[in-house]
Amino acid sequence: MTGVVLAGVAGHQDLLPFLKNVAGWKAQKPQGVTLDTPQGRMIQAGRHYTKGNKRFDASIVTGTQAMASWAPFQMGVKMDTPDTYMESREIKGFKGGISYNKGDHDGGILVVLRESAPYAVFVLSFQGMDYHEALGLLDNFDLKGMASALR
Numbered sequence: 001m002t003g004v005v006l007a008g009v010a011g012h013q014d015l016l017p018f019l020k021n022v023a024g025w026k027a028q029k030p031q032g033v034t035l036d037t038p039q040g041r042m043i044q045a046g047r048h049y050t051k052g053n054k055r056f057d058a059s060i061v062t063g064t065q066a067m068a069s070w071a072p073f074q075m076g077v078k079m080d081t082p083d084t085y086m087e088s089r090e091i092k093g094f095k096g097g098i099s100y101n102k103g104d105h106d107g108g109i110l111v112v113l114r115e116s117a118p119y120a121v122f123v124l125s126f127q128g129m130d131y132h133e134a135l136g137l138l139d140n141f142d143l144k145g146m147a148s149a150l151r
Contacts, residue, residue: 073097
């Protein structure tokens with residue numbers, strides 16, 4: 001195994017229990033991948049949820065992919081146009097960001113779970129709802145537990 005290893009997480013199997021069922025939503029079985037590369041270990045665990053025409057994916061991502069996901073928000077961006085809303089902000093006590101396409105009612109919410117190598121983020125990508133509703137979905141996930149496991 002190469003690179004820095006997270007103390008409480010050996011692979012994606014350790015993250016799958018954080019992707020709980022959400023009341024009122026149909027959820028597929030959580031899945032993941034653990035990948036060792038010369039640049040270090042990358043882990044991704046995710047689950048797909050649907051309710052009528054609304055969908056969201058919840059993912060926990062570590063490694064270089066997590067760092068790349070955080071990059072657009074890292075500089076404290078805020079943009080609000082007729083089509084797009086994007087903002088870096090605190091989310092549930094963590095650094096995070098929101099990217100929202102107003103016309104299509106889709107976007108993503110990113111929460112930084114670990115700010116140093118190996119980086120880790122929780123990503124909630126959504127379709128068929130506005131970002132306020134998507135932010136409410138975060139209440140179904142134990143972000144503090146995830147962050148503790150990823151120390």
